[in-house]
Amino acid sequence: MRISEQKLFNNKAEGIGILLFLVLAVLPLVLGIIYALLYSLGVIGLVSDGFTFAYWQRALSDAEFWLSIGYTFYIALATIGLTIILSLFLSLYFRKELRHGLPGFAIYVPLAFPAIVVAFLFFQLLSQSGLFARIAFQLRLIADSSVFPELVNDPFGIGIIGAHTFMATPFFTLYFMNLYRQANLKEFRQVAESLGASAFEQLRRIVVPVLLKRAFPTLTLYTIFVMGSYEIPLILGRQTPQMMSVLVIRKLRRFSLSTIPEAYITAIVFIAIIIALLTVLFKSKNFSYDLDR
Amino acid sequence: MISTGRARTFWVKVLIITLLFPVAYLLMLSLATQWIFPSVLPASLTLDRWSTLLGASNLFGSLLLSLGIALSVATISTFAGFFSSKHLAYHPQRSLWIRLSYFPFVLSPVIYAAVLYFYFIKLDLAGSFVGVILGQLLIAYPYSVILFSGFWSERIQQIEKLTQTLGGSRWQIYRRVLLPMAQGLLLVCFFQTFLISWFEYGLTTIIGVGKVQTLTLKVFQYINEANFYNAALASSLLVLPPIILLFFNRKYLFRQRW
Amino acid sequence: MKTFLKYLLIYIFLISCSSSSKQQDELTDLDWEQITQRAKGQTVNMMMWQGDPNVNSYMQNYVAPAVQKQYGVDLKIASGQGNTIVSILMSELEAGKSESELDLVWINGETFYQLREIDALYGPFVSKLPNSKYLDLDNPFIKYDFQQPINGYEVPWGNVQFAMIYDSARVQDPPQNRQQLTEYVKAHPGSFTIPNDFTGMTFLKSLLIDFAGPSTLDGEFDKETYQQYSTQLWEYLNRIKPYFWKEGKTFPSSVSAMHQLFVNGEIKLTMSNNDAEVDNKMLEGLFPETARAYLLQPGTIQNSHYVGIPVKSTHKASAMVVSNFLISLKAQYRKARPDVWGDGTVLAREKLPDNWQSKFNDIPRQRYAPSQDSLQKYALRELAPKYMSRLYEDFRTEVIQQ
Numbered sequence: 013m014r015i016s017e018q019k020l021f022n023n024k025a026e027g028i029g030i031l032l033f034l035v036l037a038v039l040p041l042v043l044g045i046i047y048a049l050l051y052s053l054g055v056i057g058l059v060s061d062g063f064t065f066a067y068w069q070r071a072l073s074d075a076e077f078w079l080s081i082g083y084t085f086y087i088a089l090a091t092i093g094l095t096i097i098l099s100l101f102l103s104l105y106f107r108k109e110l111r112h113g114l115p116g117f118a119i120y121v122p123l124a125f126p127a128i129v130v131a132f133l134f135f136q137l138l139s140q141s142g143l144f145a146r147i148a149f150q151l152r153l154i155a156d157s158s159v160f161p162e163l164v165n166d167p168f169g170i171g172i173i174g175a176h177t178f179m180a181t182p183f184f185t186l187y188f189m190n191l192y193r194q195a196n197l198k199e200f201r202q203v204a205e206s207l208g209a210s211a212f213e214q215l216r217r218i219v220v221p222v223l224l225k226r227a228f229p230t231l232t233l234y235t236i237f238v239m240g241s242y243e244i245p246l247i248l249g250r251q252t253p254q255m256m257s258v259l260v261i262r263k264l265r266r267f268s269l270s271t272i273p274e275a276y277i278t279a280i281v282f283i284a285i286i287i288a289l290l291t292v293l294f295k296s297k298n299f300s301y302d303l304d305r
Numbered sequence: 306m307i308s309t310g311r312a313r314t315f316w317v318k319v320l321i322i323t324l325l326f327p328v329a330y331l332l333m334l335s336l337a338t339q340w341i342f343p344s345v346l347p348a349s350l351t352l353d354r355w356s357t358l359l360g361a362s363n364l365f366g367s368l369l370l371s372l373g374i375a376l377s378v379a380t381i382s383t384f385a386g387f388f389s390s391k392h393l394a395y396h397p398q399r400s401l402w403i404r405l406s407y408f409p410f411v412l413s414p415v416i417y418a419a420v421l422y423f424y425f426i427k428l429d430l431a432g433s434f435v436g437v438i439l440g441q442l443l444i445a446y447p448y449s450v451i452l453f454s455g456f457w458s459e460r461i462q463q464i465e466k467l468t469q470t471l472g473g474s475r476w477q478i479y480r481r482v483l484l485p486m487a488q489g490l491l492l493v494c495f496f497q498t499f500l501i502s503w504f505e506y507g508l509t510t511i512i513g514v515g516k517v518q519t520l521t522l523k524v525f526q527y528i529n530e531a532n533f534y535n536a537a538l539a540s541s542l543l544v545l546p547p548i549i550l551l552f553f554n555r556k557y558l559f560r561q562r563w
Numbered sequence: 564m565k566t567f568l569k570y571l572l573i574y575i576f577l578i579s580c581s582s583s584s585k586q587q588d589e590l591t592d593l594d595w596e597q598i599t600q601r602a603k604g605q606t607v608n609m610m611m612w613q614g615d616p617n618v619n620s621y622m623q624n625y626v627a628p629a630v631q632k633q634y635g636v637d638l639k640i641a642s643g644q645g646n647t648i649v650s651i652l653m654s655e656l657e658a659g660k661s662e663s664e665l666d667l668v669w670i671n672g673e674t675f676y677q678l679r680e681i682d683a684l685y686g687p688f689v690s691k692l693p694n695s696k697y698l699d700l701d702n703p704f705i706k707y708d709f710q711q712p713i714n715g716y717e718v719p720w721g722n723v724q725f726a727m728i729y730d731s732a733r734v735q736d737p738p739q740n741r742q743q744l745t746e747y748v749k750a751h752p753g754s755f756t757i758p759n760d761f762t763g764m765t766f767l768k769s770l771l772i773d774f775a776g777p778s779t780l781d782g783e784f785d786k787e788t789y790q791q792y793s794t795q796l797w798e799y800l801n802r803i804k805p806y807f808w809k810e811g812k813t814f815p816s817s818v819s820a821m822h823q824l825f826v827n828g829e830i831k832l833t834m835s836n837n838d839a840e841v842d843n844k845m846l847e848g849l850f851p852e853t854a855r856a857y858l859l860q861p862g863t864i865q866n867s868h869y870v871g872i873p874v875k876s877t878h879k880a881s882a883m884v885v886s887n888f889l890i891s892l893k894a895q896y897r898k899a900r901p902d903v904w905g906d907g908t909v910l911a912r913e914k915l916p917d918n919w920q921s922k923f924n925d926i927p928r929q930r931y932a933p934s935q936d937s938l939q940k941y942a943l944r945e946l947a948p949k950y951m952s953r954l955y956e957d958f959r960t961e962v963i964q965q
Binding site: 025026028029030032033036037038040041043044045047048102106109114115117118119120121122123124125126127128129132133135136137141143145146147149150157182233236237239240241242243247256257260261264275276279282283286287290294 | 328446447
């Protein structure tokens with residue numbers, strides 16, 4: 013292997029550096045895809061009977077599989093949409109307050125939360141016997157816990173979206189505040205104002221478009237991240253539909269061993285979606301400035 | 306409604322409470338004895354749970370384990386990423402490498418672990434401390450590469466060449482020139498990769514075969530047995546270190562990290 | 564790059580072909596003395612369901628320190644249910660691994676069946692354990708695990724029976740059978756549900772037996788019989804589902820989650836695979852003092868749970884020592900106490916030394932659990948494992964997803 017690689021690299025240090033990268037970042041992905049593919053085709057596996065497309069046929073004709081893909085996109089897009097609205101609002105209206113003092117500290121606090129703790133927290137707060145339901149009960153807003161609206165393990169993924177939004181909003185609020193400064197939006201607004209643009213127009217025509225355009229790559233990456241999240245939908249989700257990551261693990265660990273190939277098919281499809289999204293993202297102009305000097 | 310000064314102060318307060326309340330709630334739950342529907346406040350508080358933690362409890366072991374794994378992952382990925390990214394950044398294929406490094410980094414860790422589990426068994430790494438570190442490195446290292454890729458500018462390259470002409474060895478260049486120049490970024494990277502590892506659950510449970518019981522696994526186990534008080538205690542242990550870090554320096558916490 | 568890929572493919576090919584080195588199993592020739600000698604200083608990695616604080620505390624605070632002290636064995640416990648255990652051991656076999664990560668697993672029913680199917684269990688070894696002489700192996704509820712003879716491949720550990728639990732302060736007349744359950748949920752909508760885990764499936768099994776009639780479902784899994792009666796079961800459930808908790812649109816993922824709903828007053832009935840759980844949950848302070856357990860008509864499932872040793876375990880000696888300890892008089896007695904765990908013993912009373920017989924008889928009888936006599940009277944045998952996995956699959960597709 014070294015002989016063939018040496019032509020690629022100028023010196024040993026470069027060789028080691030790049031080889032390290034190939035081994036840790038590229039090789040595992042390739043190996044993972046190959047393994048999942050072979051398993052899904054029945055080539056390997058303790059209970060497989062040899063090469064077959066049967067698992068693919070079965071997986072692709074399963075309504076749950078398609079529902080899961082749709083649900084994954086729905087959760088990710090709803091989260092990111094809500095996050096954009098909230099964090100634009102916070103970063104634009106509370107820009108001054110959030111820069112220092114207690115608010116400036118508090119906005120960072122959710123960044124110190126791992127997903128599993130956020131999921132646990134939301135469950136504790138929002139379930140029908142959770143803290144909010146108790147407050148509603150004490151205030152005599154509800155007579156019985158079952159009257160409290162379903163906010164976790166609910167059909168619309170409210171709990172999941174809420175938990176993700178709680179994690180993402182502070183991050184993007186801070187991010188937009190940084191971009192606002194970097195893009196000299198203050199000066200642009202002053203110019204616009206002197207030309208007679210109202211405050212609302214300044215926001216609508218200049219500030220928001222510039223922020224969103226600049227933040228587009230990061231927003232897309234975050235969307236992908238939400239799509240692959242596991243702990244939050246595991247704890248706050250329903251038995252059906254399930255997000256793809258939860259579905260993969262469930263099918264992998266099901267009592268009937270025959271669904272394992274389907275788990276790998278779901279994994280392959282997920283990876284393919286991610287690769288497709290990233291490829292599109294890399295083509296966008298907003299992204300390339302970061303890559304090419 | 307927000308324009309008037311007083312309303313504005315009010316909303317800022319609401320925001321602060323929303324953001325800080327979760328920490329207070331977790332601490333309260335970890336101290337509660339009996340806190341069931343419909344009580345809004347716990348019946349009484351106890352320090353028992355926290356004090357057993359100081360003894361040789363399982364949770365304390367998990368805390369040390371998480372710490373050990375996170376420190377290893379952070380150290381290795383920061384330095385390996387720094388070293389690799391230099392060569393990748395100066396390589397003619399630079400943009401290809403950087404693009405590739407995004408894939409493992411944004412891919413769902415749990416799905417990544419699921420398709421790689423076979424190889425970890427093959428390499429005798431499944432269920433081991435080292436295996437979990439390697440598994441988490443597969444996410445943290447590409448992150449580190451991405452983070453450092455912006456550092457390697459032409460200016461840095463020129464300084465490096467200059468030092469070389471002045472007779473500096475490769476080691477001296479790293480020690481005297483490159484590492485000091487990147488100090489701030491190295492610290493950011495260290496803390497971010499530390500947190501990637503500290504917060505990781507899905508990959509750790511698969512690659513670790515449930516045997517490598519980090520704090521996140523403990524939280525999940527307690528949730529599973531509906532032992533919410535202990536889950537809150539373990540959660541507090543997860544959340545408090547980063548919050549303390551927040552007091553020291555905010556920029557360490559604010560980076561794209563998922 | 565091409566060369567690189569070529570090497571890669573060769574590498575993958577090589578590792579997928581490499582076969583495991585056959586480990587010589589010489590334990591069969593050793594006597595118990597030698598086995599305990601060998602066990603000293605070994606670690607046992609045990610994987611078990613950790614969904615109950617009492618169970619965890621018994622293992623962590625009693626069994627682990629005891630085996631450490633008596634045999635120098637370091638017992639480490641990892642969390643994982645039957646399906647996870649199967650998945651882990653199967654992946655290890657697929658990878659041709661010669662040393663398993665697990666040394667002892669808590670299993671029964673379909674997990675045992677599947678592990679036997681893929682030859683993942685070590686055995687027969689039960690008769691090697693000195694304490695096995697006390698085991699109640701004449702009892703069909705212990706000797707057969709889901710209709711399958713254990714044949715020395717797993718050690719009986721506990722024996723329990725499914726029971727319903729209600730809060731007598733809030734429910735006057737809990738439903739005693741299927742017909743009453745229908746009326747009950749209609750009268751008290753939102754107060755009942757079924758956990759989507761093994762406890763829930765055990766409940767469904769008893770309903771299935773109720774539909775099919777006694778002993779219709781005994782023996783091997785029969786697809787047609789299953790189809791016939793499960794269709795009735797799903798029809799029945801879908802008919803009353805709108806009156807379930809959250810209108811039957813979702814189900815709790817585990818029985819501990821269901822207990823939590825019960826405690827918080829969201830639902831009024833819960834259930835347990837363990838007839839004595841009502842007592843230990845009450846002693847623990849989780850359930851209200853007014854909680855009571857009872858059996859459904861025409862009966863509920865009684866079954867046993869076991870521990871097994873993976874065939875590729877490298878610490879079989881110490882795993883056997885731990886298994887032997889688990890069925891020791893002391894450990895079984897302690898486990899049976901409702902303030903510890905309340906798990907029924909698998910030892911035959913008549914085989915025990917006199918002083919132990921009286922000790923077991925004097926266990927503070929569970930106060931609110933069904934009586935021992937009624938348990939035996941209404942005990943149903945487990946069905947073949949395939950029924951369980953089919954119920955799991957079909958409950959999801961026929962009920963949850965409808």
